[in-house]
Amino acid sequence: MPTTANGLRYPSLSAAPNVPQDVQNLASDVDTVYGPLLRRGPYVCTSTTEPSSPATGLEIYETDLRCVRIWDGSAWRIHDYDRQTYAPAEDFEVANDTSTSQTYVPGTLHGVTFVAPPTGRVAIHFSGWVGSTAISGAGIYTYMSDYVRAGATLGSGTDVVTPSDDRALFFSLNNTAASGYKYVHDSANHQVTGLTPGASYNVVTVFRCTVASGATSAVNKRWLRVEPA
Incomplete structure (x- = not known):
C-alpha cells in the first residue's frame, strides 16, 4: 500500500x-x-x-x-x-579570609551552582578586596581566581576550569611598616565555553600567596556572578 x-x-x-x-x-x-x-x-x-x-x-x-x-x-x-533555568546566579561573601598557602585555597567557601545554557557558554564575573601583610620584597603577591567544576556540589567535582594567575585579581603593594593588612579592590571576568547544555556546574573563588613566609594573604567582600553567554 x-x-x-x-x-x-x-x-x-x-x-x-x-x-x-x-x-x-x-x-x-x-x-x-x-x-x-x-x-x-x-x-x-x-x-x-x-x-x-x-x-x-x-x-x-x-x-x-x-x-x-x-x-x-x-x-x-x-x-x-x-x-x-539558565538565569544568572551570584553570591557575595563578606568574611575576611587569610592564608599563607602558595596553592589556591577557598577560605570561607564562596561560590554558586548553575546549569549550563543551550549555548554551552557562560560569562563569569568576580571581584573583591585582595590584601597582604607584606612589608618588603618584590614578588610578594596575593592572587584570587575562580575555580569551575562539574556537578551541583559547591567546591567539589571534576575540574573544568582550574585557578590561574593569568586571569586572577592580584595585590602587589607593600606596607611601609608592619601595620597589619593593606587591600586593593579589583575585578575580572572571562568566558567559559564547551559546557554540556543542561548539565550542572559549580564555581568558587580561591586565593593564594606567592611566598612561603614573610607575608599573609587576605581576601574580603568577595562577589561572584555567572551569566548565560
Whole structure:
C-alpha cells in the first residue's frame, strides 16, 4: 500500500474499495505520526531538524541543546522555563579570609551552582578586596581566581576550569611598616565555553600567596556572578 511522505497509508488506484479498512488505516497512521505531538507536549527534534513550516505557537524540545522553544510566527524563541533555568546566579561573601598557602585555597567557601545554557557558554564575573601583610620584597603577591567544576556540589567535582594567575585579581603593594593588612579592590571576568547544555556546574573563588613566609594573604567582600553567554 502506498504512503505519503509523512507515512500515512492510502489505497492505490488499482485496489478494491474497502472504506472501513482505509479509514482505520488512516486513523492508526495519524495517531502514530502525530499522536506523540498532540498527547505529549513539545515536538522532539534537534537544533538542526526544527520543523520548517511550523504553526505559530508550536513548541519544540531540542534534544542536543536541551531546551524548549516556541515559534512566534517568525523565529524560534527560548521558552520562559529555560530563562528561569539558565538565569544568572551570584553570591557575595563578606568574611575576611587569610592564608599563607602558595596553592589556591577557598577560605570561607564562596561560590554558586548553575546549569549550563543551550549555548554551552557562560560569562563569569568576580571581584573583591585582595590584601597582604607584606612589608618588603618584590614578588610578594596575593592572587584570587575562580575555580569551575562539574556537578551541583559547591567546591567539589571534576575540574573544568582550574585557578590561574593569568586571569586572577592580584595585590602587589607593600606596607611601609608592619601595620597589619593593606587591600586593593579589583575585578575580572572571562568566558567559559564547551559546557554540556543542561548539565550542572559549580564555581568558587580561591586565593593564594606567592611566598612561603614573610607575608599573609587576605581576601574580603568577595562577589561572584555567572551569566548565560
